[in-house]
Amino acid sequence: MLGIRVHKHEGEKVRRKLIELDVLDKNYKVKREGDFLIFPIKERVEGFEIVETEFEPIEKRPHSYREVVDVPDYLRSLLPSSFDIIGDIAVIELSEELMEYGKQIGEAILKVHKHIKAVFAKGSAVSGEFRIRQLIHLAGEKRTETLHRENGIKLKLDVAKVYFSPRLATERMRIFKKAKEGEIVFDMFAGVGPYSILLAKKVRLVFACDINPWAVKYLEENKRLNKTPNVIPILGDVRKVAGQIKADRVIMNLPKFAHEFLREAMLSVKSGGIIHYYGFSHEDDLFGKHEEKIKTVARELGKKVKFLERRKVRPYAPYQYNIAIDFRVF
Ligand SMILES: C[S@@+](CC[C@H](N)C(=O)[O-])C[C@H]1O[C@@H](n2cnc3c(N)ncnc32)[C@H](O)[C@@H]1O
Known part of the structure; x- marks a missing residue:
């Protein structure tokens, strides 16, 4: 193979020149010989000392x-x-x-x-x-047990025993940015605490409920790991605690069944408080049927709602989306 031999003091200048001329062969490593460097080249080039030698190929790391x-x-x-x-x-x-x-x-x-x-x-x-x-x-x-890091918090969990999706990290950060210091938050379907622990870094108190004992076990551990004593884990069916808690912000991250828990959520939010509702929808009707259901439940409870934001969170099946609706309850 052809190479260009230069004193090491000239090395950087020559390397740049060879790149500019597009003759440096980037598939091979530069060779060292005492005070000299030998650059692998693709073709002869005027003005340099050309030598014939062997070069070690650069191992290309696959990306996928x-x-x-x-x-x-x-x-x-x-x-x-x-x-x-x-x-x-x-x-x-x-x-x-x-x-x-x-x-x-x-x-x-x-x-x-x-x-x-x-x-x-x-x-x-x-x-x-x-x-x-x-x-x-x-x-x-x-x-199946691991330690996951997202949004600056640590989450210990068992992927076989609890629900966890790393794809919701951005959505959780969106809620974190909206939450305000001094708030009381009710995370109705908390899992191992990716919303609860994150929000506890900012708000006053987080009630975090889940019906899966494994989720609550990890939630307790994550509370310790992240030094968030203001998280109150609750093991059990959220139907049993809803209404006893009065929160400024309620998180309903159970997209498949959240519509069945709207009554509980609205009874647990202070007047003027916010509910973060999640659902699954076909792309032909992303928000309509969910908003109708929200309005119906509010009417039944003698409450009013004001829709604040509607978002597609992520696709989850062909033509199907995980959606989010933020609304205020009065
Ligand atoms: C979609 S996961 C969300 C977990 C967590 N918020 C997250 O982002 O990883 C829904 C959680 O709700 C819990 N769950 C389901 N029905 C419940 C109920 N009736 N009461 C309390 N938790 C419930 C499940 O055990 C599960 O951990």
Whole structure:
């Protein structure tokens, strides 16, 4: 191979010149020989000392597991371009055809993402009261507990025992920005506390309820980990505590069933307080049916509502969106 030999004092100047001339071969490492450097070049160039030598190739790190995974070519287009990373655990959604190659896919993810220690495939949709899913181990450690960091807080959780989605981090930060110091917040479906712990860094008090004992166990632990004594975990059905709490802000992060809990939410918010409602909608009617339901429940309770903001949070299935509606109750 061809190289250009220069004294090390000239190295940086020559390197820039070779890049400018587009002759530096970036696939190989620059060689050192005592006080001299030898730059790999793609073609001869005038005005430099040209030498013939061997260069060590630069190892190119793949950016995606798809570049290294061993699956038949006809299945490549089915490989997901992304997957969830929760702490040091990856959770990927694979089509039936790809499940047969789950081990190879898991190993490719471990190879490319050195911080990931375990890979699981989604084995079912999120279901049941606890909103959890089955997971199938693909590669790495057979461990489902991890420590996830988002928005400056630490969340310990077990991906097999509790609901958690890292995709809601931006939404949680949106609510954090809206919350005000001195407020009392009621997180009706708190999970391991990604809203509760974050908001507790700003507001006076957070009541955090969940019906899943594992979620509340981790919530207690996350309260300690993040030094947020102003979080009050409550284990049980939110129907039993709603109404006893009077909050300035209520969070209803149970999109599948939130409409069934509007009465409880409205009874738990102070007059003039805000409810953050989440739902699932078809793209043809993102907010209409949810807003009708909100107005109906308010009317039944002799209350009034003022809609403040409507947002698509994220797509969750073809033509389906997770939506958010913020409204004030009087
Ligand atoms: C979609 S998850 C949201 C968890 C958390 N807010 C988050 O962002 O990760 C909904 C949570 O509501 C809890 N849940 C479901 N029904 C409930 C009820 N009736 N009372 C209290 N919690 C309930 C589930 O156990 C689950 O942890």
